Amino acid sequence: MHILLIGLNYRTAPVEIRERFAFNDEDKPRAISMLLNTKSVLEGVVLGTCNRTEIYAVVDQLHTGRHFIKAFLSQWFDVPREDFIDHIYIKENDHAVRHLFRVACGLDSMVLGETQILGQVKDAFQLAQEHKASGTVFNTLFKQAITLAKRAQSETDINKNAVSTSYAAIELGKKVFGYFNDKTVLVLGAGKMSELTAKHLHANGAANVIVANRTYERAVALAEKFRGSAYPMERLTDGLIEADIVISSTGADGYVVTKHEIASIMRKRRNRTLFMIDIAVPRDLDPAINELEGVYLYDIDDLEGIVQSNLKERELEAEKIGIMIGQELYAFKSWLNTLGVVPLITTLREKLLNHQQEAMRNIQNKCADLTEKEIRMINKQTRSLINQIMHDPIVRIKEMAGQPGSEEALNMFIKLFALEDMLEDGGQQADAREESYIPVLHRRVVTGQ
Structure with missing residues (x-):
């Protein structure tokens, strides 16, 4: 049993490739069903966002898992394997688990530390659960x-x-x-960055949005997105008097607003604070405006400086999360390593209890004059003896399951207690080519059989 991840993201594939591998939300249930019916796959989760498509799977063998999941991607998206093979990444076992932890924490996102991805991971897992594609391993992971x-x-x-x-x-x-409550935003120009910044300001409480643009129709179109007002450039002065916040990105060759104009406007505003953001290159707003009292002017370099400083802060926080991920990876590995012990212990207990029951039948046949009370006492004592006999081997095999060479230890446990026949008789016949019983045990745990 292995954990396998095959995916592509914004680092490995351009948008023209990523868009060919975008899962439609309505089709995801069918995709999950098809994945679960793929040879070698025991459990599966499909994670699809605008920046990544990832298939997480519990597989019985790595080489067959890799082959058939690639075939699944090729068939589902109707894309020849050679068209995407250079853009995918494959991670196995510990590396796959660590990657999932990084993805969920936002450390693998285009914007370091973003939180939206967590909701997408939760949705992907919930969908897998709803369609019985997530079992013992992925439910825990x-x-x-x-x-x-x-x-x-x-x-x-x-x-x-x-x-x-x-x-x-x-x-x-x-x-x-x-705060931005009851503040008025003037968007000067109708560029994408101006629109995005205005959107965030509006979402943070800015009440009124005014858009001024040389092409009045574009001003109207942008203003409608915020239920705002559109001004022709001839009314720019009016907008500057009304606004508390100015966002400028016009693409003009020279300054659209000068220090002299703002000085005159500030008198009409009665020196009410004016916050100005110049996103344009070349700049729209005269840098000398910043010399005026009550005016705060920032350009794209100021914003980028803040971004870089904040990014360094996030990177420091990401290092802390990296330590947390290491601890969680160790905890998951410890749990996973002991997973194969559960059916062994169950099988050993079943075998010993069968012997105990056979012994009780022999005792009752040979000692017909035993009372019910005496029979219950003997039954209790013999069961207690079995539990004592099992205690040390169980403790030791659990310890060994978390150490290097655990598969050899589990196989030795099976041979020492002669559990081979019982494991096979449980309906999980080992592959004739497999010398190890561990894949059989893991299949029993994963499928609940």
Whole structure:
């Protein structure tokens, strides 16, 4: 039994490849069913986001698992294997588990420490559970990954510092205003960055949005997204008087707003604080504006400086999470290593109890004058003796299961107590080519048989 991950993401595949491997939400149940019916796959979880597609699987053998999951991807998305083979990554066992932990914690995301991925991991796991694709191994692994990610968010500052220019603008604005309630935002130009920053400001409480643009129709289209107002450039002065926050990105060759103009406007505003963000290159806003009292002007370099500083802070927090991941990986490995012990202990107990019951029948046949009370006492004492006999071997095999060479130890345990026939008679015949009984034991645990 092995844990296998095959996937592609924003690091390994360009968007034109990733979009060919995007799972439709409505089709995911059918995809999970098809994956579970794929040869070698015992459990499966499908994780699909805009930046990654990953197949997590518990497989009986690694080489067949790799082959048939690649075939599944090729068949499901109708893409020849040679078109994507160079863009996928394959991680096995410990490496696959560590990768899942990093993904859930946001350490493998395009934006370090982002939290949206945790919800996507939870949804993928829940869908697998609903369709009986997640069993003993993944039920434990994914619950552990989700719990770890929640701890990472609550016990570290991984997501407290802005690491995008639009969020950096929000962070700066909060330092100036404290909050954005009842604030008016003037968007000068209709560029994507201006729109994104305005969107975040609006989401953080900015009440009114005004858009001024040379092409009035584009101003109207953007303003409608925020239920705001559109001004032609001829009314720019009016917008500057009304606004508390200005976001500028016009693509103009020279300054769109000068220090002299803002100085005149500030008198009309009665020196009410003005927060200005210049995202344009070349700059729209005269840098000398920053010399005016009551005006806070920031350009793209200021925002990038904040982003880089915050990114370093997140990287320090990511190191803390890395330690947590190491601890959780060890805990999962310890649990997984003892997984094969469970059916061994059950089988040994069953064998010894069969002998005990046979002995009780012989005692009753030879000692017909025993009372019910005496029979119960003998039965109790012989069962107690069996438990005492089993105690030390069980403790030792559990210890050995967590150490290197555990498979050899488990096989030796089987041979010492002559459990081979009972394991096979349980309906899980070992492959004639397999010398080890451990894959059989793991299949019994995974499938619940």
